Amino acid sequence: MTRPPLLDPATWAGPLKPRYALLINPFYPKDPNASFGKHMLTPTLALTSFAATTPEDWDVRYWDENLLDGRPPFRPMPELVGITVHLTFARRAFELAHWYRSRGSKVILGGLHVLSCPEECAPHADALAVGDGVQLWPRILADVESCRLKSKYVATYENNYREDPAPRRSILPRQSFLTTTSLIATRGCHNRCGFCYLATDGLRMPYRMRDPSQIAEEFEADDQPYGVFIDNNLGSNREYLGKLCHALRPLNKIWSAAVSIDVTDDPGLIRTMALAGCTGVFVGFESLTDENLTDARKNTPKTADYARRVRMLH
Numbered sequence: 497m498t499r500p501p502l503l504d505p506a507t508w509a510g511p512l513k514p515r516y517a518l519l520i521n522p523f524y525p526k527d528p529n530a531s532f533g534k535h536m537l538t539p540t541l542a543l544t545s546f547a548a549t550t551p552e553d554w555d556v557r558y559w560d561e562n563l564l565d566g567r568p569p570f571r572p573m574p575e576l577v578g579i580t581v582h583l584t585f586a587r588r589a590f591e592l593a594h595w596y597r598s599r600g601s602k603v604i605l606g607g608l609h610v611l612s613c614p615e616e617c618a619p620h621a622d623a624l625a626v627g628d629g630v631q632l633w634p635r636i637l638a639d640v641e642s643c644r645l646k647s648k649y650v651a652t653y654e655n656n657y658r659e660d661p662a663p664r665r666s667i668l669p670r671q672s673f674l675t676t677t678s679l680i681a682t683r684g685c686h687n688r689c690g691f692c693y694l695a696t697d698g699l700r701m702p703y704r705m706r707d708p709s710q711i712a713e714e715f716e717a718d719d720q721p722y723g724v725f726i727d728n729n730l731g732s733n734r735e736y737l738g739k740l741c742h743a744l745r746p747l748n749k750i751w752s753a754a755v756s757i758d759v760t761d762d763p764g765l766i767r768t769m770a771l772a773g774c775t776g777v778f779v780g781f782e783s784l785t786d787e788n789l790t791d792a793r794k795n796t797p798k799t800a801d802y803a804r805r806v807r808m809l810h
């Protein structure tokens with residue numbers, strides 16, 4: 497759990513299979529009592545979100561090294577490899593990129609670390625996807641097909657989020673996760689806490705919402721009893737959260753989400769959430785000292801009121 501699977505430099509790889517894209521979530525070291533369990537709770541949407549834009553004449557396969565089923569596949573060899581990169585697993589992402597590139601695949605790197613440190617990632621990729629993969633992936637595939645791949649593709653997050661297709665969850669290994677229904681309804685957050693990646697200099701992440709009916713349809717379609725919202729803060733716009741709850745309630749499913757503790761300003765909303773199937777919230781208190789919170793630019797109620805607010809959630 498602490499070492500990635502071996503990428504044997506001597507391994508022979510066959511010819512490339514055209515129009516076959518392999519998407520990889522690279523390995524990061526696990527604490528058996530913490531991150532391994534969390535990883536298998538629910539899949540990231542980093543790869544499935546843009547996989548949904550893959551044209552029909554391309555094969556797409558998903559490989560998450562953190563499910564501990566070994567190294568990513570290479571027979572047949574993919575024409576294209578897409579790897580998501582976070583700081584915590586950047587080194588592994590670069591090793592994978594090197595292994596596939598030296599055997600002829602084109603490698604595209606994308607994700608948060610590519611967005612924040614493109615210069616560091618560039619030498620390891622044939623092309624960088626900086627920003628929203630949903631807009632970039634079809635352009636990249638079209639350029640690969642016409643042998644005109646550029647070294648860098650850039651997309652902002654200023655588009656209409658309602659027009660994104662639903663993530664392609666069918667490529668996930670369904671038995672490997674507690675639930676495959678990771679959901680995302682909103683982008684961004686109205687706060688800008690000093691420690692949050694949303695406060696990174698130069699990052700523009702406008703607050704965007706999908707239609708509550710789109711989320712309810714996705715939840716229903718994935719046919720799982722439990723869903724996990726991976727929004728940064730599902731409570732950022734309370735009016736929207738109320739509307740979302742109304743759309744979710746008829747599904748008779750349960751779900752959990754990250755919210756900031758100020759959602760408890762509105763006890764009626766907490767009741768609406770519970771009636772819509774919310775069984776758990778994930779709240780970052782960060783500190784029990786008001787001074788520290790002010791210092792971290794966290795917009796939050798006073799800590800002396802935390803216990804009352806948590807009781808309300810219970």
Ligand code: B12
Binds near residue numbers: 543585633
């Ligand atoms: C789910 C999740 C987890 C899960 C992962 C589960 C799993 N099975 O993978 C668990 C619980 C394990 C986890 C753990 C941690 N996480 Co986490 N996690 C998330 C969360 C909530 C969702 C990720 C996601 O699906 N995002 C939605 C997708 C669509 O967005 P995206 O990844 O940016 O992808 C888009 C683009 O970047 C691009 N793209 C991405 N990859 C690629 C690749 C290619 C080829 C292309 C073309 C495009 C592309 O296209 C996508 C669509 O636009 C995010 C918060 C968030 N809402 O993003 C935090 C987040 C990523 N985690 C964070 C952190 C800090 C951690 C931990 C370090 C926490 C800790 N202290 O232990 C650990 C570290 C794990 C690790 N080693 O990486 C931070 C990262 C901050 C940063 N600057 O890097 C985030 C942003 C939360 C936050 N608000 O601070 N996490």
Ligand code: SF4
Binds near residue numbers: 694728
């Ligand atoms: S409330 Fe959460 S998501 Fe919003 S800026 Fe603060 S830490 Fe980031």
